[in-house]
Amino acid sequence: MPVDLYYKNNYNSYTQQDGLYADNATNEEDGASSDATEGHDDEDEIYEGEYQGVPAYNDGKPRDGQVALGQPVSDSLKSRKELENERQADEEELAQQYELIMQECGHGRFQWQLFFVLGLALMSDGVEVFVVGFVLPSAETDMCVPNSGAGWLGSIVYLGMMFGAFFWGGLSDKVGRRQCLLISMSVNGFFAFLSSFVQGYSMFLFCRMVSGFGIGGAVPIVFSYFAEVLAREKRGEHLSWLCMFWMIGGIYASAMAWAIIPHYGWSFSMGSAYQFHSWRVFVVVCALPCVSAVVALTFMPESPRFYLEMGKHDEAWMVLKHIHDTNMRARGEPERVFTVSTPWLCTSSFLVLQSHWQVTDQCLPLQVNRIKIPKQLDELLAAVWFTLSFGYYGLSVWFPDVIKHLQADEYASRVKIHNNERIEDFTFNFTLENQIHRNGVFVNDRFISMKFKAVTFIDSSFLNCYFEDVSSVGSFFRNCTFVDSFFYNTDIDDTKLTNSRVINSSFHHNKTGCQMTFDDDYSAYWVYFVNFLGTLAVLPGNIVSALLMDKIGRLSMLGGSMVLSGISCFFLWFGTSESMMIFMLCLYNGLSISAWNSLDVVTTELYPTDRRGTGFGFCNAMCKLAAVLGNLIFGSLVGITKAIPILLASSVLVGGGLVGLRLPDTRANVLM
Numbered sequence: 001m002p003v004d005l006y007y008k009n010n011y012n013s014y015t016q017q018d019g020l021y022a023d024n025a026t027n028e029e030d031g032a033s034s035d036a037t038e039g040h041d042d043e044d045e046i047y048e049g050e051y052q053g054v055p056a057y058n059d060g061k062p063r064d065g066q067v068a069l070g071q072p073v074s075d076s077l078k079s080r081k082e083l084e085n086e087r088q089a090d091e092e093e094l095a096q097q098y099e100l101i102m103q104e105c106g107h108g109r110f111q112w113q114l115f116f117v118l119g120l121a122l123m124s125d126g127v128e129v130f131v132v133g134f135v136l137p138s139a140e141t142d143m144c145v146p147n148s149g150a151g152w153l154g155s156i157v158y159l160g161m162m163f164g165a166f167f168w169g170g171l172s173d174k175v176g177r178r179q180c181l182l183i184s185m186s187v188n189g190f191f192a193f194l195s196s197f198v199q200g201y202s203m204f205l206f207c208r209m210v211s212g213f214g215i216g217g218a219v220p221i222v223f224s225y226f227a228e229v230l231a232r233e234k235r236g237e238h239l240s241w242l243c244m245f246w247m248i249g250g251i252y253a254s255a256m257a258w259a260i261i262p263h264y265g266w267s268f269s270m271g272s273a274y275q276f277h278s279w280r281v282f283v284v285v286c287a288l289p290c291v292s293a294v295v296a297l298t299f300m301p302e303s304p305r306f307y308l309e310m311g312k313h314d315e316a317w318m319v320l321k322h323i324h325d326t327n328m329r330a331r332g333e334p335e336r337v338f339t340v341s342t343p344w345l346c347t348s349s350f351l352v353l354q355s356h357w358q359v360t361d362q363c364l365p366l367q368v369n370r371i372k373i374p375k376q377l378d379e380l381l382a383a384v385w386f387t388l389s390f391g392y393y394g395l396s397v398w399f400p401d402v403i404k405h406l407q408a409d410e411y412a413s414r415v416k417i418h419n420n421e422r423i424e425d426f427t428f429n430f431t432l433e434n435q436i437h438r439n440g441v442f443v444n445d446r447f448i449s450m451k452f453k454a455v456t457f458i459d460s461s462f463l464n465c466y467f468e469d470v471s472s473v474g475s476f477f478r479n480c481t482f483v484d485s486f487f488y489n490t491d492i493d494d495t496k497l498t499n500s501r502v503i504n505s506s507f508h509h510n511k512t513g514c515q516m517t518f519d520d521d522y523s524a525y526w527v528y529f530v531n532f533l534g535t536l537a538v539l540p541g542n543i544v545s546a547l548l549m550d551k552i553g554r555l556s557m558l559g560g561s562m563v564l565s566g567i568s569c570f571f572l573w574f575g576t577s578e579s580m581m582i583f584m585l586c587l588y589n590g591l592s593i594s595a596w597n598s599l600d601v602v603t604t605e606l607y608p609t610d611r612r613g614t615g616f617g618f619c620n621a622m623c624k625l626a627a628v629l630g631n632l633i634f635g636s637l638v639g640i641t642k643a644i645p646i647l648l649a650s651s652v653l654v655g656g657g658l659v660g661l662r663l664p665d666t667r668a669n670v671l672m
Helices: 003-018 020-030 080-105 109-142 152-175 177-195 201-215 218-227 232-260 278-286 288-297 304-309 313-330 351-355 377-412 524-536 538-552 554-574 578-606 609-635 643-660
Strands: 268-270 274-276 339-341 358-360 416-419 422-424 432-438 441-443 446-458 461-463 466-473 476-478 481-483 486-490 501-503 506-508
Touching (some): 080 313, 109 152, 109 177, 109 278, 109 313, 152 177, 152 201, 152 609, 177 278, 232 278, 232 524, 232 578, 377 524, 538 578, 578 609, 578 643
Parallel strands (some): 432 446, 441 461, 446 476, 461 481, 481 501, 486 506
Antiparallel strands (some): 268 274
């Protein structure tokens, strides 16, 4: 039996046996006042009582098989339908009264404090998603990851986030929002920080997976936590504003990647066994929002709505009073007394509130619209989450890779080809870039302190040549011959010599390991800048969704945004240049963000308090599963065809938007 129903069933028993509330009623009629109601104003008819705690209801229980006169019927004598109806009525009454209490507490300093604290946690989730893409090339190069192991980092982080969302979301319904969020964020921060120091790729994967497992709890807990301290008229707008922190996390990660990763000089080494390159500095910097969120959360209270659901009324009263007093002090009204104006408190099942707050019967009832929850609620929500995530994350992978592919094609079109050249007694001490040498002959030449960048030698001969301090990036020697040549401190090895012959030549002090060559990546700065623009394009959509969420409705915004996002995908047919693809990326991100915001709000409002974290966690787990599948499917289609990704993304988004329109409208309901 729900805890509030328990108090309702025992209220009359407590009154008859001990006479506490009966005596109070008599005192009210006689105009008497007790110590608890000293200073009472008869004209206002307000009972300003100090909090006396929750009385223990141990007496007055009827014997087994008997129903005392005036007592409610025992649960064992009621049908399941009657019990369910009573439970639902009790939950609705609790939701109504909690809504009135939050209106009494007001919206002010406390909500804004919690807004920024939870915003840091949500920002950490956005950073985690972007970190994967930014460090993936650098980490795999630094750790000499073979092609067979490449790409695991992106997938395993999303898998960790998927399991984390379901685990932490469900746990938050049992032990509390704040407690679970503190633990999950601590796990994320610790392993994210640790991953920047580990050297092996398998250990790095493990740390990032556990880090993803920790941050997986951020989204379901953050929205559940914040929604439970917001009144109905503020909920849609302020939950939408909270979504902006995910965008801020993306901007932060993009800016830090652009500022840190390409600077190869920001590194140090301890021998050949330990290397700390610039991308590791970037990982440490990206853990700072998470650490800040953990520190700030220690000063915030637990959700009062969760306390009430767990029957911890004493703790709930303390938190609600703290919210009220914090807001009133910020308004310059510290003397204002915490009151609750509702006629239900005089006769309601929510008995505990009668001993907590002042009560008046002169008030306006709260109009609550009961929404019809479809039986397939979980399936419908999961379908919308999956389709939106599949299209978003799939295209998020496809867009940058297509841009890189276009850049590579344009770069290859500028290649310089040299045929049948003969060079003797020449010193190469500069960079050779984007060249092809066929049937060349190099005699007594010196290659000193220079770089080969995207240079290929085909059927060429090197006679009595000297190579010292040479680096090669994307360069190969195919079917070449080296005679009487000397190599010192170079990275030219068997992987660079394809079907080549080495005659009477020697290699000394060859460079070992994988060489970090950020300065040689012509697209490094450009890729970070493109992601920065794509994330910044979300800002207008965030503002629009926040301002219109409570005006046009959650479902209209959800369905309209997903359908428009799907339609915008068709314009990718015209994306034949980098600038056009970047414009389409920004347009798509700007349109889709409204769907994300409205889906977060709808999911928060549809699930009852005792299942809100679990339900949201399940939906967010579906989101991460879709992200893994989207990465794999769309990533495999880069450079092959445009038709399949465009049609797949469009159909999935439009279909998900139509399914979203079947969800119940939650704009006018209170949190159950």
